[in-house]
Amino acid sequence: MSKMSKKLDIRVIVGLDFGTTYSGFTLCHVDDDLANIKTNSEWPEELGRLKTNTVLQYDNDFTEVELWGKPALCKKPNRKGKDTETKPVELFKLHLGNCLEKYKPKLPVNFKKAITNYLGEIGKLIKETIPKYWEGIDFMEHVLLVVSIPAEFSESDKAIMRECTFNAGLIGEKNSEKLQFTTEPEAAAVYCMHSSLREYKLTEPGSKFIYFIKYAYY
Structure with a gap:
């Protein structure tokens, strides 16, 4: 990470967990200790939770996003009647x-559009949150975005995620090094190494450990 920081002038690292049903993010300055990682807990109309719903509410034409996160599930009914209402995506x-194809939901918009729109909305919040902790951070110049993905994602899936992240305005170039992917098992292993293993003094060279991942849709 230090080599990349010097080359690209990375000052803040954003860890984005884009989940199937819930999403969240953490922030860390490269000069700070790992104990100072900031996990976001302030969401639209919701405080104190580490994640929010991976849900979008569009306008009637499915062109613009009206609500995202938990508020997208709690939209008040339109007085004109339910027939004019759009359902959460x-x-x-x-x-x-x-x-499997049979488990993929039928969507009123292209799935790439939905992913792009959601990343765009959570990206706006990330950009608003960073200045609360550190001044002088140019998002496009000083931020490294690390997105966790399932281990089974193919290169094609990664390419789609990269395309959507670019279209969402979170990186300046589609092939930018400022977007990196890490698999969920890798992320879990790193967390384990910097928390539980240190707690039980198992970080000495030669120490071995096994970790288990329980897969579920989050």
């Missing part, structure tokens, strides 16, 4: 990976 991440 969710589970669009299932269109990536090795999910």
Whole structure:
């Protein structure tokens, strides 16, 4: 990470967990200790939770996003009647990976559009949150975005995620090094190494450990 920081002038690392049903993010300055990682807990109309719903509410033409996160599930009924209401769009991440076709939800918009729109909305919040902790951070110049993905994601799936992230305005170039992917098992192993293993003094060279991943749609 230090080599990349010097080359690209990375100052803040954003860890984005884009999940099937819930999503969240953490922030860390490269000069800070790992104990100072900031996990976001302030979401639209919701405080104190580490994640929010991976859901979108579009306008009647499915052109613009009206609500996202938990508020997208709690939209008040339109007085004109339910016939004019659009339903929340969710589970669009299932269109990536090795999910069987019969389990992929039918969406009123292209799944790439939904992913792009959601990344765009959570990206706006990330950009608003960074200045609360550190001044002088140019998002496109000083931020490294690390997105966790399922281990079974193919190169094609990664390419789609990269395309959507670019279209969402979170990176300046589609092939930017400022977007990196890590598999969920890798992320879990790193967390284990920097938390539980240190707690039980198992970080000495030669120490061995086994970790188990329980797969579920989150």
